[in-house]
Amino acid sequence: MVEQAVLFEVEAGHWAPKGAEYRGAEALRLERKYTPRMREDLRMGHLVSYVGNKGVPLLRLYRYKEAFAFRFVDEWLDRFGVNQDDTVFDPFCGMGTTLLAASCRGVPAIGTDRLPVAVFIARTLPLFFQVRPGELTGIFEHLRRIVPSAEPAPVAADVAIMGVAFPAETLTTLRRWKAAIDGLESPFRDIFLLLFLSVLEPCSYTSKDGQFLRLKRDKRLANPEEALAGKVREAETDIHWIRELGWDDAFLPFRVVLGDTRRLDDVPFERPPTVIITSPPYANRYDYTRTYSLELCFHFVRNFAELRELRHSLLRSHIEARLAPAEEAPHPAVQELVDFLRSRGKVLNNPRIPDMLTAYFVDMQKAIREWGRVLAPSARVAMVVDNVRFEGQMLPVDLILSEMAEEEGFTVEEIVVARYKGNSSQQMGRYGRVPVRESIVVWRK
Numbered sequence: 001m002v003e004q005a006v007l008f009e010v011e012a013g014h015w016a017p018k019g020a021e022y023r024g025a026e027a028l029r030l031e032r033k034y035t036p037r038m039r040e041d042l043r044m045g046h047l048v049s050y051v052g053n054k055g056v057p058l059l060r061l062y063r064y065k066e067a068f069a070f071r072f073v074d075e076w077l078d079r080f081g082v083n084q085d086d087t088v089f090d091p092f093c094g095m096g097t098t099l100l101a102a103s104c105r106g107v108p109a110i111g112t113d114r115l116p117v118a119v120f121i122a123r124t125l126p127l128f129f130q131v132r133p134g135e136l137t138g139i140f141e142h143l144r145r146i147v148p149s150a151e152p153a154p155v156a157a158d159v160a161i162m163g164v165a166f167p168a169e170t171l172t173t174l175r176r177w178k179a180a181i182d183g184l185e186s187p188f189r190d191i192f193l194l195l196f197l198s199v200l201e202p203c204s205y206t207s208k209d210g211q212f213l214r215l216k217r218d219k220r221l222a223n224p225e226e227a228l229a230g231k232v233r234e235a236e237t238d239i240h241w242i243r244e245l246g247w248d249d250a251f252l253p254f255r256v257v258l259g260d261t262r263r264l265d266d267v268p269f270e271r272p273p274t275v276i277i278t279s280p281p282y283a284n285r286y287d288y289t290r291t292y293s294l295e296l297c298f299h300f301v302r303n304f305a306e307l308r309e310l311r312h313s314l315l316r317s318h319i320e321a322r323l324a325p326a327e328e329a330p331h332p333a334v335q336e337l338v339d340f341l342r343s344r345g346k347v348l349n350n351p352r353i354p355d356m357l358t359a360y361f362v363d364m365q366k367a368i369r370e371w372g373r374v375l376a377p378s379a380r381v382a383m384v385v386d387n388v389r390f391e392g393q394m395l396p397v398d399l400i401l402s403e404m405a406e407e408e409g410f411t412v413e414e415i416v417v418a419r420y421k422g423n424s425s426q427q428m429g430r431y432g433r434v435p436v437r438e439s440i441v442v443w444r445k
């Protein structure tokens, strides 16, 4: 039931922004219920974004902009007192930040992700530990010589963005580099493919921008060979750096499974994990198969049909999410917002948002249930989540997921507000700049 608009100000503390408008009685109930367990730690704010990884060897080589910072993971490993007897699991492991941080302390770690490019990056990071200083430079010189005569590698050319993302000559050059890299032996093939994927954006008219891959026709484009040469230099620096940091002494290879965290049956856990440090896709229309479409089209999908199939196999955080007829919002606060949005009909700037929200929480419920099943007793979870706002209505995703976790047998220990973020420019224009919080939910099984 949607109630009259209420202005809700929290008596003590600043975690619910003054002036934030909550229409839902359920959202209000949740805010009241969890107030005693909420606290602000705005120092965490810059650690929940990938920006901190610009100064971290290996992680800086590929810009996975949905990643959180290595130091964020380090801090939670410390807070949870993790040691070599633990097993760390990241069910949405992305480029492997959690896995790398645990492994550098000699702690066993395993991750799953449904996006092949993320799994590829995560699996390739440990390969850098096998490389000797100078080796990559030597191989790069060899590649440079053979690229001009290489037969261009196939790409998923029927995906529309591939027709407009690059000048024709650049696309052919990139395809020649790709073919030359494909001819290398392990581990260099994967290492060079990672470096190659990391230069696609600077060599293209695209920009990974907010939730979208935008076309920027006036962008100054990098030259593929120069961009790759720069990446090889960075990687050489990192190979020295990981030795200086002593990472190579403690490093324990981690495992990464291309899989769906809504169904963990096939994941070969050696022991039940004792810790999860993770961050799911956010319920904000985010479509990873669009943001990473260039990378996917160069190596991981053969055509548009495969790209679309992949899109529909991810957690349903995006606007093309399809809802099965019997599926309903698994939490009353979600239902309340969905009802409100549906009642807005045509006013809504995207009429698919109610289905997306419903599907998102159905999927997250499945995921949390699976974690409850596979985790060791007393296991801890730290998960970064972003709240969202549609048509001026805040949805407390952090609190909804926490209450859903309680229903699956977890205890909610605390909800740490890491930062307040602005909302989309469309929303800001209509409703003013009321920030939404990004939190770390901390649960115990």
Ligand SMILES: C[S@@+](CC[C@H](N)C(=O)[O-])C[C@H]1O[C@@H](n2cnc3c(N)ncnc32)[C@H](O)[C@@H]1O
Pocket (backbone or CB within 6 Å): 064, 066, 067, 068, 069, 091, 092, 093, 094, 095, 096, 097, 098, 112, 113, 114, 115, 118, 259, 260, 261, 262, 278, 279, 280, 281, 282, 288, 313, 314, 315
């Ligand atoms: C916020 S990102 C996590 C980034 C990660 N913390 C890092 O540092 O790289 C969320 C991840 O969830 C993945 N994902 C989406 N649907 C999934 C699913 N059904 N199962 C597992 N992972 C999924 C996305 O591919 C994305 O990498």
